[in-house]
Amino acid sequence: MKILSAAQTRALDQATIQDEGIMSLELMERAATAFTEWLLNRLSAGREVHIFCGPGNNGGDGLAAARLLHQAGQPVRVWLLPAARDSADFTANRHRLPPEVPCAELNTRSLPELPASAVVVDALFGTGLSRPLTDEAATVVQHINHSAASIVAVDMPSGLLTDAPQPAGSVVVRARYTVSFELPKLAFFLPQNAEFVGLWEVLPIGLDEGLIHNTPVDNHTIDLKLLTNRLPARQKFGHKGTYGHALLLAGSYGKVGAAVLAARACLHGGVGLLTLGVPTVGYDIVQTAVPEAMALPGIGQEHVTSLPDLAPYSAVGIGPGLGQHDDSHAALEKLLRTATVPLVLDADALNLLGANRALLDLLPPDAILTPHPREFERLTQPACHDYHRLELLRAFCHRHQCYVVLKGAHTCVGTPAGDLYFNTTGNAGMATGGSGDVLTGLLTALRAQKLSALDACLVGVYAHGRAGDLAAQQLGEMGLAAGDIVTHLGPALQKLVTPSGF
Ligand SMILES: NC(=O)C1=CN([C@@H]2O[C@H](COP(=O)(O)OP(=O)(O)OC[C@H]3O[C@@H](n4cnc5c(N)ncnc54)[C@H](OP(=O)(O)O)[C@@H]3O)[C@@H](O)[C@H]2O)[C@@H](O)CC1
Numbered sequence: 001m002k003i004l005s006a007a008q009t010r011a012l013d014q015a016t017i018q019d020e021g022i023m024s025l026e027l028m029e030r031a032a033t034a035f036t037e038w039l040l041n042r043l044s045a046g047r048e049v050h051i052f053c054g055p056g057n058n059g060g061d062g063l064a065a066a067r068l069l070h071q072a073g074q075p076v077r078v079w080l081l082p083a084a085r086d087s088a089d090f091t092a093n094r095h096r097l098p099p100e101v102p103c104a105e106l107n108t109r110s111l112p113e114l115p116a117s118a119v120v121v122d123a124l125f126g127t128g129l130s131r132p133l134t135d136e137a138a139t140v141v142q143h144i145n146h147s148a149a150s151i152v153a154v155d156m157p158s159g160l161l162t163d164a165p166q167p168a169g170s171v172v173v174r175a176r177y178t179v180s181f182e183l184p185k186l187a188f189f190l191p192q193n194a195e196f197v198g199l200w201e202v203l204p205i206g207l208d209e210g211l212i213h214n215t216p217v218d219n220h221t222i223d224l225k226l227l228t229n230r231l232p233a234r235q236k237f238g239h240k241g242t243y244g245h246a247l248l249l250a251g252s253y254g255k256v257g258a259a260v261l262a263a264r265a266c267l268h269g270g271v272g273l274l275t276l277g278v279p280t281v282g283y284d285i286v287q288t289a290v291p292e293a294m295a296l297p298g299i300g301q302e303h304v305t306s307l308p309d310l311a312p313y314s315a316v317g318i319g320p321g322l323g324q325h326d327d328s329h330a331a332l333e334k335l336l337r338t339a340t341v342p343l344v345l346d347a348d349a350l351n352l353l354g355a356n357r358a359l360l361d362l363l364p365p366d367a368i369l370t371p372h373p374r375e376f377e378r379l380t381q382p383a384c385h386d387y388h389r390l391e392l393l394r395a396f397c398h399r400h401q402c403y404v405v406l407k408g409a410h411t412c413v414g415t416p417a418g419d420l421y422f423n424t425t426g427n428a429g430m431a432t433g434g435s436g437d438v439l440t441g442l443l444t445a446l447r448a449q450k451l452s453a454l455d456a457c458l459v460g461v462y463a464h465g466r467a468g469d470l471a472a473q474q475l476g477e478m479g480l481a482a483g484d485i486v487t488h489l490g491p492a493l494q495k496l497v498t499p500s501g502f
């Protein structure tokens with residue numbers, strides 16, 4: 001899916017109205033209908049719904065939803081924010097509200113009581129927010145936030161900008177759910193907004209697909225549609241040589257488990273052959289834990305101290321559990337200077353790069369780096385806020401012509417072309433030691449199988465998250481360990497395989 005800016009969203013709404021010859025009021029009705037159905041499916045009986053409406057079309061959505069909820073037999077009350085000017089569609093829906101629905105203008109000196117059993121629908125401001133909330137609007141939002149009621153935001157939590165950083169101390173609705181329309185907003189993907197957005201969903205309202213297709217964007221979601229035809233099916237006459245030979249340089253004394261997890265993920269990621277470059281202390285461990293892999297002797301006693309001959313390999317992954325010793329640094333530098341095959345760099349390989357940034361200039365084109373935010377900062381600079389981090393990401397990928405998989409709740413893949421792809425799979429159970437090692441092994445496997453760097457990142461990140469989701473379904477998020485992600489990689493990848501046939 002594309003992630004449009006607020007301005008693009010407005011333009012798309014307008015173009016849909018013109019192209020399809022429908023009234024904006026009808027589009028609002030579609031949005032309100034989708035929202036009402038969503039809410040009715042989740043409301044338990046007897047909960048009173050308080051809908052807070054602003055003066056624009058977000059408020060219009062709220063008024064239309066109030067009518068539809070009332071028609072469905074739901075107790076509902078409407079509260080209007082006083083404003084100098086209302087939008088036309090707000091006014092139309094104000095007139096269509098049945099007189100039996102209690103509707104009053106908000107008075108900030110005596111704001112309505114909101115019991116814990118109430119559901120607050122926040123339809124104050126949406127994508128038309130042009131500045132931070134002040135005065136009455138800020139007071140109302142603070143009142144809603146201080147109540148114990150459950151808050152559901154329409155399109156956006158009021159006070160939150162769609163695609164730009166908030167000034168510090170801004171007053172923003174803290175929603176439990178945000179229900180948005182057609183396409184997600186950039187704000188939803190950023191950790192700094194999690195306390196406002198809550199859980200979010202996007203409901204289709206039939207905006208013009210052709211127009212969406214023709215809208216140029218550089219922010220995207222990673223979803224099933226994007227992944228079509230990126231992961232080829234196995235060939236009937238394929239053999240282990242067909243699917244690449246990966247080398248993983250990983251593990252050190254006390255951290256051999258990282259090598260094991262990466263190795264298992266690489267094998268479950270479909271690689272034909274896997275060789276493990278682990279130090280001698282890890283030799284017996286990997287030979288026992290991962291019998292499918294070969295282990296290289298003589299590349300270090302307690303950590304990796306030298307680089308083996310790279311000729312046999314079709315992709316190299318380096319970093320999980322590697323340690324940051326000087327001779328590991330030398331081996332990494334030699335790898336960067338000599339490798340002619342795809343590279344995946346993670347964990348201590350990134351820390352070594354961060355400690356000696358001159359090495360970044362040696363990165364071969366299309367290398368994949370998989371930092372978490374702190375590792376990324378070591379490669380660049382501290383980010384002032386999440387939007388700044390995204391700009392640093394774009395600049396870094398462009399400068400070094402590499403792909404960066406910035407790990408988080410919505411892992412973000414940055415590309416040399418300046419695109420950002422936000423993942424939509426995964427869960428909080430995956431925030432556990434070893435998850436990243438699994439991703440490194442999987443990405444190395446996909447690169448060894450000749451997927452392009454972009455395809456490997458998109459397929460790998462999505463499948464890794466999906467495997468985590470499958471594991472959490474069985475075990476719960478708390479019970480999930482990184483090895484469980486490996487176990488579910490097979491089904492997660494299978495779902496993405498390009499079907500054969502017609
Ligand atoms: N277009 C469509 O067809 C569809 C649109 N849809 C819905 O419309 C929503 C967008 O509607 P919108 O553009 O009317 O903007 P909205 O968020 O209601 O706010 C604008 C009002 O707020 C005011 N205002 C702004 N900032 C303020 C502040 N800090 N403090 C106080 N006031 C402030 C601003 O005043 P002004 O800035 O002009 O002074 C104006 O009066 C979108 O999120 C979705 O819910 C869906 O129905 C699908 C179809």
Ligand SMILES: [K+]
Binds near residue numbers: 058122124125153155
């Ligand atoms: K809202």
